[in-house]
Amino acid sequence: MACLSVPGKALYYYGERVIMIYKEMRVLDIVEKYPECQEVFHRYDEKVGACIMCEQLFNSLAEMSVFYGLEIENIISELEKAIIKK
């Protein structure tokens, strides 16, 4: 589709940035909707030394980021990149 474009890491539709991941989404809702995001969380497991999808499954992305001291914008960007890549 001509109206769909992927400049850099974000998805655009008729020039409007499409938001796929909100920081208020629960980890469970993200991996249920986008199974390809599990890979991203696994990568972060190594950084934080814990299983994010075990311990933070019912928390929002924002709560999870605060808990582990992670940069939420980076996580969102990586999650969206994984979705686009699929």
Add this chain to the structure above:
Amino acid sequence: MDKIVDARGLSCPQPVILTKKAMEGENGDLLTTIVDQTMALENVSKLASSQGYDYEVEEKDNAYYIHMSRTDEINIEKGHSTEDIAVLVSSRLFGQGDEELGQILMNSFLYTLNEMEENITHLLFMNSGIYLTVEGSPVIVHVKALESKGVEILSCGTCLDFYGLKEKLAVGKVTNMYTAMEVLCKASKTISV
């Protein structure tokens, strides 16, 4: 006959996702999920509670059998879902305390309102709550999503004037105290944050 979800050998989030799908499918009122990891047991139990299920855990053959049944309580709640709900937001932050946490919670609150299937009819923004409906609001996307679902978004005109933001209103309409009170009094339920 219980629906069976055999999630042995699977790690989180799979047992939870499979159980959630089973709950949402046909005959999802009675189901048993079998897991063999304690973390999966903990998370499936948490899911059961959050979805209005009673559950019992049976340990046998090196596995946990989580027997779940939907309680009447949730059916009663479902019956109430047709009632009109008006939400009054009188601050740009959720609760008192840390500013950053207040913003995170307000974001979560409005996102969750979008996800709920309750019959929310009005969102009233008063005092500093009007900062959430003007240009630059960190939650504007959620408020607009609610508006697109038919929720009426009303911001207090006196408050917009007071903060000098009347020209910056980005979603919904301007209202006054009379209309606001009318909305709150007519609603079957009100939520105030």
